[in-house]
Amino acid sequence: MDYFIKNINIFIEVSKKESITKAALSLKIPKSAVSIGIKKLEEKVGTRLLFRSTRKVSLTQDGIEYLHLCKILLSDIEQIEYLFKKNKNIIKGQLKIDAPSRIACRIIIPNLSKFFTIYPDIKIFLSSSDRFADIIHEGFDFAIRVGELMDSSFIAKPIGNLKMINCVSPNYLKKFGLINTIEDLSKHFIVNYEENSGIKPEFEYMLNGKINYLKINSLISVNNVESYISAAIADLGIIQVPEYDVKEHLKKGELTRILNNFNANTMPISFIYPHKELIPTRMKIFMEWLKKEIELHIE
Secondary structure, three states: OHHHHHHHHHHHHHHHHOOHHHHHHHHOOOHHHHHHHHHHHHHHHOOOOEEEOOOOEEEOHHHHHHHHHHHHHHHHHHHHHHHOOOOOOOOOEEEEEEEEHHHHHHHHHHHHHHHHHHOOOEEEEEEEEOOOOOOOOOOOOEEEEEOOOOOOOOEEEEEEEEOEEEEEOHHHHHHHOOOOOHHHHHHOEEOEEOOOOOOOOEEEEEEOOEEEEEEOEOOOEEOOHHHHHHHHHOOOOEEEEEHHHHHHHHHHOOOEEEOOOOOOOOEEEEEEEOOOOOOOHHHHHHHHHHHHHHHOOOO
16 A cells, blocks of 8 residues: 555656656656656556656646546545544645636735744645636646636535626726716727637626626727736726725726626635545635635625
8 A cells, every 4th residue: 555655646746747757856766766656556557647758748638537536545645644643733735726816916925924824834836817727637626716606516615705896097087988877888998808709898787686788899808807907097998896806906096986886796706626525634724714814805
């Protein structure tokens, strides 16, 4: 069993480094030991786990699935060992997390030092972008998702709802006129946020408990939240964003709120993670801490 676990750790390190040589250096074992470990693992599971070339090593499709299962296995073993440890105050290990860029930059990173003061032995790998990472294939422990969840194959833990507001720059209003009613929008532009091309720009608003959509013109389309907010500041149109996202811009006068009674529907925010019988203690602790931090910024 110990040799099996050792070979699993070798496999995980090779997949991380994409190189047998680099994995050997990282693990401080001979290159031949890495190659033998991978060979024994492939023989045991009866399938090829890695593609080998002169430049790098990459995972096969079976290797991708096996890597995910290996990480679950090691996590479960670690959790079982933790249950019987006498000193349970020392919690350590690495967490790999995926989060939207603005949540990472505005909520997680500014507050992480407080977390590390309490749990200095937990290491964080934080991926932040506006794309949805493949949690299983990319080896994430959990992710934060904003919006309705489409994939029911994951466990989802709701955090709350983000309050949405409508914003525009003061200079934009000087150029194109005030916006006091929904009807006024016919003379205005929206910054179009689209993950895929071809989506028509729409203004979303709640009225009598129902979601409504109004097609309006757009000068620019973007696929990144940073660009979305920057476009509004640059007088390019109206944006609809979570309130926490633009608080500083509102304070500075770079943006101003409009149509306060016609905001978009609130956006749910959740943790999602693959199904696990045993969740590592470090993951539970970090999610509980992060939930409290996020709750300070939501309804």
